[in-house]
Amino acid sequence: MTTVHTTNFLERKAAILHRKDDNIRRLERQLDLLGMESNVIWPEFDLGASPADVVFYDGDNGYDGIFPWPKGFPPVPLIALISTEAPGRLEWILSQETSAHMVKPIQSSGVYSTLVIAFSNFERRTVLQDQLRALETRVTQRPAVFRALLMIMEQAEVRDDEAFAMLRSAAMNKRQSIENFCTHFDEQTARMLCAKTAPDKKGMQ
Amino acid sequence: MSSNIPVGLLYSTTGTYGVIGHDCLDGALKALEEINADDAYDFSLVPKIENPGGNIDEYQRLTESILQGGRCRQIIGTVTSISRKEIIPIIEKHDVLLWYVAPYEGFECCENVIYTGACPNQHIVPLFGEVIPKFGKQAYLIGTNYVWGWEVNRIARELITACGGDVTGEHYLPFHSTDVERMIDTIRETRPSFVLNNLIGASSYAFFRAYFSAGKTDSFFHPDNCPIVSCNLTECELDKIGYDAARGHLSTAPYFENLETKDNKEFLASLGDRGDPPLPVSVFFVNGYVTAYYLADAIRACGSDDIEMVKAALFDRDFEPPLGPTRISSRTNHAALPSYLGQICSANGFDVLSAKQTTTEADPYLANFNAVQFAADIAAIEQRQSLPHLKVIK
Numbered sequence: 040m041t042t043v044h045t046t047n048f049l050e051r052k053a054a055i056l057h058r059k060d061d062n063i064r065r066l067e068r069q070l071d072l073l074g075m076e077s078n079v080i081w082p083e084f085d086l087g088a089s090p091a092d093v094v095f096y097d098g099d100n101g102y103d104g105i106f107p108w109p110k111g112f113p114p115v116p117l118i119a120l121i122s123t124e125a126p127g128r129l130e131w132i133l134s135q136e137t138s139a140h141m142v143k144p145i146q147s148s149g150v151y152s153t154l155v156i157a158f159s160n161f162e163r164r165t166v167l168q169d170q171l172r173a174l175e176t177r178v179t180q181r182p183a184v185f186r187a188l189l190m191i192m193e194q195a196e197v198r199d200d201e202a203f204a205m206l207r208s209a210a211m212n213k214r215q216s217i218e219n220f221c222t223h224f225d226e227q228t229a230r231m232l233c234a235k236t237a238p239d240k241k242g243m244q
Numbered sequence: 245m246s247s248n249i250p251v252g253l254l255y256s257t258t259g260t261y262g263v264i265g266h267d268c269l270d271g272a273l274k275a276l277e278e279i280n281a282d283d284a285y286d287f288s289l290v291p292k293i294e295n296p297g298g299n300i301d302e303y304q305r306l307t308e309s310i311l312q313g314g315r316c317r318q319i320i321g322t323v324t325s326i327s328r329k330e331i332i333p334i335i336e337k338h339d340v341l342l343w344y345v346a347p348y349e350g351f352e353c354c355e356n357v358i359y360t361g362a363c364p365n366q367h368i369v370p371l372f373g374e375v376i377p378k379f380g381k382q383a384y385l386i387g388t389n390y391v392w393g394w395e396v397n398r399i400a401r402e403l404i405t406a407c408g409g410d411v412t413g414e415h416y417l418p419f420h421s422t423d424v425e426r427m428i429d430t431i432r433e434t435r436p437s438f439v440l441n442n443l444i445g446a447s448s449y450a451f452f453r454a455y456f457s458a459g460k461t462d463s464f465f466h467p468d469n470c471p472i473v474s475c476n477l478t479e480c481e482l483d484k485i486g487y488d489a490a491r492g493h494l495s496t497a498p499y500f501e502n503l504e505t506k507d508n509k510e511f512l513a514s515l516g517d518r519g520d521p522p523l524p525v526s527v528f529f530v531n532g533y534v535t536a537y538y539l540a541d542a543i544r545a546c547g548s549d550d551i552e553m554v555k556a557a558l559f560d561r562d563f564e565p566p567l568g569p570t571r572i573s574s575r576t577n578h579a580a581l582p583s584y585l586g587q588i589c590s591a592n593g594f595d596v597l598s599a600k601q602t603t604t605e606a607d608p609y610l611a612n613f614n615a616v617q618f619a620a621d622i623a624a625i626e627q628r629q630s631l632p633h634l635k636v637i638k
Contacts, residue, residue: 043402045399045610047610049611068355069353073609148332151351151609
């Protein structure tokens with residue numbers, strides 16, 4: 040048992056892009072029980088007028104351009120309400136980066152668990168995307184790190200692992216990532232760094 | 245409207261939690277007997293009783309059996325969450341109503357179920373609101389290995405953690421298991437402030453007995469030092485535990501037999517003795533009883549046992565049952581309930597230690613619950629307490 044906090048959706052807003060029928064009546068009732076506000080938007084999809092924390096949409100009738108954001112980059116969790124399981128429809132739903140789905144008819148059970156899963160998936164995806172972006176940036180800065188490493192190895196006459204330790208230590212002192220530190224690294228910086236660390240090195244030898 | 249209206253009563257009156265099923269069934273049957281003899285009701289409620297014997301594989305078949313023929317549209321039944329969850333798909337398929345009278349772990353709100361028992365904001369939250377200031381913030385959590393114990397213990401952990409306390413351990417036993425020695429050993433080693441007991445039936449009885457035995461050689465196991473607290477322990481199980489072992493421990497419920505209210509005294513007087521020797525009256529009996537009355541009163545008001553008409557007649561009206569004034573919310577399908585803290589006294593049920601003056605609306609998804617606020621309230625109580633700490637550890 041590690042889950043301590045009860046997931047709570049109090050005062051969160053849900054937009055529902057679906058015609059108002061019994062499914063949606065049951066969905067709205069459950070959202071109300073969870074302390075959420077819901078807003079049915081149909082047939083004109085104007086999400087801009089109702090900023091929401093989560094969007095339920097009709098997975099059976101959705102089409103490209105239905106959402107006011109670039110395809111596959113929803114700013115909030117998406118939950119598809121589906122009755123058709125045709126592969127083409129499921130492919131379209133997945134292409135929207137949908138975080139969870141509910142099968143119609145919507146029942147009184149399932150709304151809470153779907154919300155918990157959708158928010159968790161969305162958060163995990165956001166974290167992963169941020170990590171991916173950071174890693175991509177670091178990869179593009181690799182040549183600068185490599186250049187800096189070579190300069191130190193040449194000037195201080197040390198092995199690669201020692202040169203890397205010097206770089207890492209210098210970057211930490213500047214409170215920068217190694218990659219950022221190396222982006223502005225030149226012969227002069229290398230000379231200063233080697234001069235600073237040289238007595239230590241000699242001492243160690 | 246037919247003058248004979250069938251009502252399914254689906255309770256395990258045998259098996260590991262048979263005592264509880266028996267009380268629920270007896271309460272419902274007592275109410276049906278009164279209703280059928282009362283001219284104010286121009287119909288009779290005809291019980292269709294089935295006993296799954298605590299066997300989870302029997303619940304679906306027996307529910308289908310009750311509903312066969314399409315005449316029965318109301319079932320009062322099930323005690324455990326696992327059995328309720330088992331029959332809900334059938335209840336929904338036939339579009340009938342299940343009246344569920346037991347306390348449960350919440351996080352459910354089925355449109356085909358009327359919940360007249362307590363959910364977490366009506367049991368574990370008020371229980372901990374009383375127990376933590378009195379005994380402390382070190383809790384040992386135990387339960388039977390299924391959703392009731394898991395979820396009530398998870399909420400307990402949230403409450404304890406919010407208050408800056410610790411869970412000293414958390415252990416589960418399979419249904420029917422009486423292998424409680426490891427739990428006793430853990431308590432001996434970790435010395436918690438109190439034990440939250442979510443064990444069911446025979447496991448619970450064995451734990452109380454073992455705790456009592458441990459107390460003969462180690463005074464830490466006395467209820468004044470480290471009580472066992474429960475959300476589902478009532479008068480109907482005290483005889484199974486043995487009053488010697490049960491005495492002094494605590495439980496919360498929306499009703500105790502020893503409630504000193506005028507309504508309760510009149511109710512108990514009208515009830516007379518239950519058998520010879522007389523059985524005690526527990527919240528399971530009373531809730532079975534009042535739930536049958538909710539149903540009968542709704543049918544009388546709308547003139548039908550059609551479930552939509554019954555629900556419309558039931559919701560948001562005031563009832564005055566023995567457990568005090570209440571109403572059932574159209575928003576949640578749950579009853580508003582009082583919560584009492586009871587302490588088991590020798591051979592005479594529970595002494596009511598404290599009572600919330602008003603009923604609490606059910607909040608089945610804990611949507612309005614705030615653990616930080618709960619902790620702040622506890623801290624305020626602790627600050628106000630001028631009495632020395634109640635614990636005496638020798």
